[in-house]
Every structure is written in C-alpha cells, then in structure tokens.
Amino acid sequence: MNESRRLLAVAYGGGHVAMLLPVLGELRRRHPRWNIQLLALTTARRAAQAAGWDCLGYESLLPLLDAQEREQALRLGQELQAGNSHPDVATSETLAYLGINAWSLRGQLGEQEAARRLAERGRHAFHPQLFFERVLRALRPDLLLSTNSPRSEQAALEAAQALGIPSLAVLDLFAQPGDPFAARSQRPDRVCVLADAVRDNLLAAGWEAQRIAVTGNPAFDALHEPAAREQAREMRRRWAQHWGREPGRLVLLATQPEAQAHPASPWPAGDALALAMEASARAWVEQRPTASLVVRHHPNHWHRAQRAPDTAQVHFSVPADEAIEPLVLAADAVVVQTTTVGLQAAVAGRPVLSLRCSPGALRGLDYAALGVARGVADLDELPAALDQTLARPPAPTRWARPAAAAPAVADQAEALLQRAP
Template structure:
C-alpha cells in the first residue's frame, strides 16, 4: 500500500492528464492543502507530472503501482513506448502507463480487437479500470476528483463508484463530446461545470439538477488578477486606443473534415473573417483590432505588411488574458478564447459557419452576446460603434469569488458520501 503521511486529514485523490486538465485541477488540490481540508495526492498522467511535481504536491504515476505479475505489461509498454513519435520525458512511467493500459484492454476485448482499437484510436482507446481500482484500493482515499478527460480520468471516477468512494468530475469546458457519459446518474456524485448554461444543458439531457454545480473553471481564475487587467489597460493606452472600440479576433483552424462530424469545412473560412474585419477597421475610424491567430496557424505578419495605427497582431508571446482585457469585444468562431472573454466580462461575438458550430453553442450557453454570419460582419461594424454591455446573469455569477474556491466547496459537500448517492 502507498501510505499517507499527513496526520488525521482525509486523503483526496486527484487524477488528471496535463495541459488544460492539469491547469483546471491543480489549483483545487493546492487550495485544499492550503486550507488544511485534506491531504491531496495527485495521480499525474503523462504531461501532468512535471507541473504537479513542481507544485510540491505528492505526485504518483502508474509506475508507482506496478506489481510483480506485471511483466507482460512491461514488455508491451516497452514495445509501445519505442513507437512513440515524441519520446516521453519519463520513459519508465510511459512504459508503465502504456503497458498496463494496453494489456488491460487486451484482457477486456481480446488480442485482435485490442490491436484494432489501438490502430484506430491510439491511446484514446484506453479505459484502465483495473489499474485505477488498484490505485484507489492502495490509497483508500476519502474522495476522488478528476476532470472530464476519457481514459484514466474516466476510469478513476468509474472505479471510485464501484468501490464506494465518492467522486467529483470537473468539466473544463462545455461537456458536449462527453455528454453521454456526464449525464449518467451513476457517473460521479457531482459535476462542476463552467456556468449555468452548461449546467442547464446537462440537466435537460437527464442529469439530476442537484448533481450539477456552476462553479467556473479554476484554470481561468487568473482572468480576474488585477495585474493582468492592468497589463491589458497598459497595452491599450500604449497604442493610443483608449477612445476606440477595440476588438480582438481569436482565430482557430477550420478543418475540411473532422471525425464523426458531417459536412465539409472551408479551411479558408478564418482568413475570410479576418479580411472582413480588416476591411471594417480601415473603413471605420472608431474601430481598432487585435488579430490573434491560433498557434497552429501561420503568423498574421503577411496581412500586416502595411502598418496601420489601429491594427495589431497579438502574438503567442503576448499573454492572451492581457489582450482580452485590452479589448472591448472578442470575436471567435469556435475558439475557447471566446469562453475566456465571456468570463472576463467582455462582449463576445461568434461568427457561425464552421462545421464545428454544434460543438460550441456559445450563445445558447450564455457565453456569447450575439451570433453573426460572415456576410453580416461588414454591416455589424459600419457606422459609429458603441461598446455594448456584456454580462448575462449566467456570466455575472463568475464575479462572486474564484472558481477554485467554489470547486473546493463542492468537494467538501461531497466528501463522506458513499455508493448509492
């Protein structure tokens, strides 16, 4: 058994992958420790290990739960790790993660079907329930907390239910891809979601209202940092834009095709929106524009060769939250920058026409103020531009306290519940 070491405090097990999932969950674990509510232990999967370990929290991986009978898993893990395009920083952990997850899939589906699933879906095919039962059985946590990622995070919540341990799922964004899982009444004792719109959509789909809490996402708490707001104001003043209506266009790539999505997308769609906005700014002296392209897109320098006093590129080196605060309005198709802008209290305009529209219904979820088509853009910014007041009732809820603290309150309320909730 991996034993605890923090007196009589209950052990709370946090489980997540890296990137946005760790950014959402790690602040919660740290806050629980700071308040003396629990002994947080973090099962940090793949790229989550480095930031979690750096935070000083007790950090575990699949490697910590290997058993003498796992030789077959280790052999398979070594084979799969050697096939990775990008080699993991911690090769031993990668071998344990891949091997334990894959051999469990073989046991569940059979050798041939497991191979087929892995060829088709890669690591997305994993659901290592047995490994997570092993982890939970060893640690004996009072509570399990994970985000809405599939694979090991989903397995953690499902294993907790089977072992009678209460659990909470923190949904980082809209919960649309995972909708069928999230609305199951036996999936987690509580869901923490972005806002009232997301909560209402899950309740309408069948989840019990008392299970779903509009807490916000802790990853976005820095949007309310006074220093970030001040940086945004400084950027705006530096450019001489204080008397203008400042827009930020946060571009995102448009795929021609997307798995399980009908229709054909237009990869030139983001650039056509961009051009319409550039034309609008050049025609209207009351407008200014930040262009922020997605990191996977080429920089905007080519369209800005001719300097313009009211058009600037917001590069990836510039803090996106500061650029949001330097703006009055943020324009997106399906970028999550629109979600961040809504939380910051900015006007959000969503341009519809992407084949991914159905995955980002921002207006319906209280995260946008209006929807426009590409054809409507020019007219929307002609003539005097007046900053419209952002802030629906769903959005205003974010003003009262940090999301991190609201999530911690839900964890406290759920601790102590067992199977059958």
C-alpha cells in the first residue's frame, strides 16, 4: 500500500462524525504515515478534538477564496447568523460556514434564486458542490470519506465523483423506501451499511451490488470494547454492594420525546409517552422483587422528568454522568419507542421491546416491523411483554453484530485505494 496516501473525511456532528472517528483512528493506526485530514463541520469539531484530531473547519477554507469572495462570503454569513448559532461552534466558524455556503449557492443559482431558496429553506438549501470541487483540487485527496448526511457531506461526495476521486460513505440506519440517501442518483463508489437488510433496501432502490459493503455501524463499536463490558459488570457489582442485593433481571428503559403527534396514536408530541412509560415500568418492577430497572430519558430532555430517589430496584441514569453502552450491555431487556438505543441493544444481541403506539413508530420507524424489536401495541401490554421476554429470552435478531465495524470499513477504504492510481 502506498505510504504517501492523502485522505479527507467530511462529517457533521452527532452520529455522523461518531461513525467516522473510529474508522479514521483505525486507518491512522494501520498507516501512521498517511496524511489523514478531517473537515469537522459545525458541532463535529468538539467531538473530533476530544478524539485527538487537529481538524479543519470552514474557517480553515476561507483562504481558498480570493479577497473579494471572502468579503462577500463573510457579509452573507453575518446576514444569516441570527438564529443559526450554536454554543459549541465558534462565531468565526459559524460566519465562515454560513457565508461560504451562501456565497456558493449564489454562484450556482444566481443572486435572486439563491435568495429565494434561503428565504424558503434557510441553511437546508445549502449544497456547495462547486466550492467542494475547489476544496478537493486544493487538498488533492486520494480518497474522500463521509456519511449519508446532506448539504456539505453530499456536496463533497458529488464533487469527488465529478473530479474522479474515489469516495466512501458510511450509512447510519436503514435506507427504507423514501430515504433521501437511498434515492440519490449520484452515488459514492462504496457505501458501508449496518446489516444485510440495509443492503437489500439499497438494492431495491436501484443501487449496484458492487457499491455496497455490509460492515456494521462504527458509531456502535463501543459496544464491542472490553472496557464497556467491564463497566457493565462493574455496574452490577456496585449495585449489589450499595443495596445489598443483586440487580437480578435488569431492564433498561430508554425514551425520547415524540417530535410530532400522529392521528393513529393517543399520545401527543412531547414527553407524555416517555413519562408514562417510566411510570408503567416503575409499577412493573415494584411488583417483581427479583427485577431491577434503569430509567434513561433522552440526553436533551432528562431534566424535565420528576426524578424520584434511587432505590434498591430503580436507578435513574443521568446521561452526562453515564455512557449508554455499559447500560445496554448490563441489561437483560431494553424498552424503547424509536430511540437509537433500541438499535444499539439489538446490535449487542439484547432483547428489545418497542412501543408501536409511539407516533414516531407510526410515522415509519417501527422497530418491530424492521425486525429490531418485539412490538408492544400499547402501554397496558408492556408488563406482560416484559415478563414473557425475561422468562424466555429470544435469540439475537438479524441486526446483531459480533464484532466492531471500524476495521471492516477501513478494509473497504484500503480496497478503494488499491484500485486508485
């Protein structure tokens, strides 16, 4: 393998950069002499720096514009700044991100049409493909890595295709019918997916089989780390030491707020269903002396719940204080609506129960229909479903993954580079 390879990764924050960081770490470990650069978009910078990456941002790309272009871009960024800032993103980076994207949109569509789209869609109108062609010509990567996110990530992949640069994307979830990524006509040379079922969805959407590799999702790789498994065992030991009893059959309840209501669901948007699930699970565990419960509300909403003191049977998990992976690994069953925690649990081989009355499930993310979980029609059926699942644990689903995904994705990156000149 050529020791002078140049790689560029482009990722937004949240689950997108979380998918790429383990892959970049694996490639850096295998090839310490490679020049691997990460363009961490908006909130991705904080996660990238925490992982030890000296990353690029849009501010780093301003020198690719001439003096007049920079002046125009920063003026446009100031015009768009109101309502588009984030505490984890520096003001200078926000101005550069908004300004370069708006400047690029003007160059692609003309001033009037760009203004119309920005007024109609805000930053969701961004698609800076021509600017990314300039970026790729300047950085000259041998391979571009990204994910399925739109806007800058999609533009970077399309720019790579236009310039003949090999590209690899990591897809986070299911690629169900109607998924915007599955519907793309301009496709990366390789897409790495979670499981065979996702590959089948892409094939049904018209993707060529040779573009698809089943690798797993690297964002879930912490589930396979020995440290996470030891933390799960330690959690159970601490529980026994503190309360003088073993946790026994342990259930993890992981909830999230409902983004929208649905006419077929009795539950409104907001936290009502999540809080009702907590009440039901607490009532269930009180009647079963050998069982225990961990309550884990969404990281952005846990503080809205009225927190009862911990007991010998119930622990309230504060997301900032505890990683989710040890909780999943310690659990004998996991109860969700549509949170990604349910998929993490299935990947780890844990039984999952999902509330099909959830508006989110009714809007298309039905884990029971996808084979991720056992479906529970409504809340009054949850106690019996828990009893049955704990008494006769089902075999792991087709979503279970026995090993980390990052090495498999890194293999695919190497394969693309071997084909490149």
